[in-house]
Each structure stands twice: as structure tokens, then as C-alpha cells.
Amino acid sequence: MSTTTEEYKPTDSKPAPLELPEPLGAVYRWVDDRLGIDAVIRPILVHPVPKSTNWLNVLGSATLTAFIFQLVTGVFLAMSYVPAPNDAYKSLQYIVDTSLFGHFIRGLHYWGASAMILLIFAHTARVFLTGSYKYPRELNWVLGVGLLFCTILMGFTGQLLVWNQDSYWAIVVGAEQAARTPVIGTLVAQLLLAGQTVTAVTLTHFYVIHVFLVPGLMLGLI
Numbered sequence: 001m002s003t004t005t006e007e008y009k010p011t012d013s014k015p016a017p018l019e020l021p022e023p024l025g026a027v028y029r030w031v032d033d034r035l036g037i038d039a040v041i042r043p044i045l046v047h048p049v050p051k052s053t054n055w056l057n058v059l060g061s062a063t064l065t066a067f068i069f070q071l072v073t074g075v076f077l078a079m080s081y082v083p084a085p086n087d088a089y090k091s092l093q094y095i096v097d098t099s100l101f102g103h104f105i106r107g108l109h110y111w112g113a114s115a116m117i118l119l120i121f122a123h124t125a126r127v128f129l130t131g132s133y134k135y136p137r138e139l140n141w142v143l144g145v146g147l148l149f150c151t152i153l154m155g156f157t158g159q160l161l162v163w164n165q166d167s168y169w170a171i172v173v174g175a176e177q178a179a180r181t182p183v184i185g186t187l188v189a190q191l192l193l194a195g196q197t198v199t200a201v202t203l204t205h206f207y208v209i210h211v212f213l214v215p216g217l218m219l220g221l222i
Helices: 025-034 037-045 055-078 086-095 101-128 138-160 165-178 184-191 198-221
Strands: none
Touching: 025 037, 055 101, 055 198, 086 101, 101 138, 138 165, 138 198, 165 184
């Protein structure tokens, strides 16, 4: 008895273009003719999902969703936050007590940061334990590790922006730990504090890192 197996060959057929009701469809076709959106988005939307997929496979998307929430809520918080030693904590009180939906937005940003850290650690552990970092996804793993460290840095710098006693001692302890780095420890601590001690410049330093530098780097890695 002989058996035959059929070799799988990827199809060359292109997915049907996205159909939308008019006049939305006309607008979409006009934009797609100039930007080629359909050629990029459609293959992702119609890509077959393996039957073995489970909830562990959505941790990366969940982390990305948390990051998007952090960006949106962070923009609204930045509209009222004042990165100055005499006004930072007062501006947070204004956001929570007076600003429209301020308490909700700040709470969403606070708990979203914790959720993002937990999710990215869970996602990293899942990728490592299942060996998903192996060929041909080594570069994905390197970029993911970079995103992990960026997330930790975002949480650390965001804590200082509250500018209370907890924030002050957190940065002092962080600087002391950074100073223990071999050879370049003193330089790392000075870069972290933007000087020798915690000052107003330190707050501005951390604000720029938290709001501009790290989010931009994370978007590039994503």
C-alpha cells in the first residue's frame, strides 16, 4: 500500500480588497491608492491563526494595549502637570481633585503602569519558556528585551514625578544602587540625578526622560 502526501504551497492569490459602505469606501480607496494601506493591513487581518493558540499568546498584544492606554492618559496628564519642585505635587492634586475626569485618568495611568509591567514580564517569561525566541525570531527577542528595560525605566521615572517623600527616597536609593556599577558607577549616578544631589534639575531631567525619550524609543522598538 502506498500513500501520497500533498506538499503545501503558499497561494499567490491576493485577498479581496476591503469593502466599506459609501462614502467611507470612496475615502478609503482614495487613501489606499496613495499609501498602500490595504497591501499591509489585509495580510495581517486574514493571516490564519494556529488551532493551538491560547490565552498565553495574547500577552504581547495585551502589553501593547496597556502601552497605548499609557500614551493616551499620559498626554492628558501632561496638559495639567507642572514639572517644577514647588508645583509638581500641587498640580497632581489639582488633576485629582479639580480637573474634569482627572481622578479617573490619573488612576487609569497609575494602574495601567502596574498592569503593563506585569504583562511584559509574563510575556517575556512565556516567550522564554516556550522557546519562541529561537530562529527566526532572535531579533524579536532582542527588541522585546529592550522594551522590557524601557518599561521598567518608565515606571521608575514616573514615580519621581509625584515629587513626594516616596519619590525622593526612591531616586536616592536608585542613585545609590547605580553608583555601585563597576568602573562607571559614579558617572551613571550623576547622569541619573543630573548632578550630585536631587534638585529641581533632577525633576526636569526625569520628566523629559519619562515623557519624550523613553516613549519615543519604545515606539521605535515596537
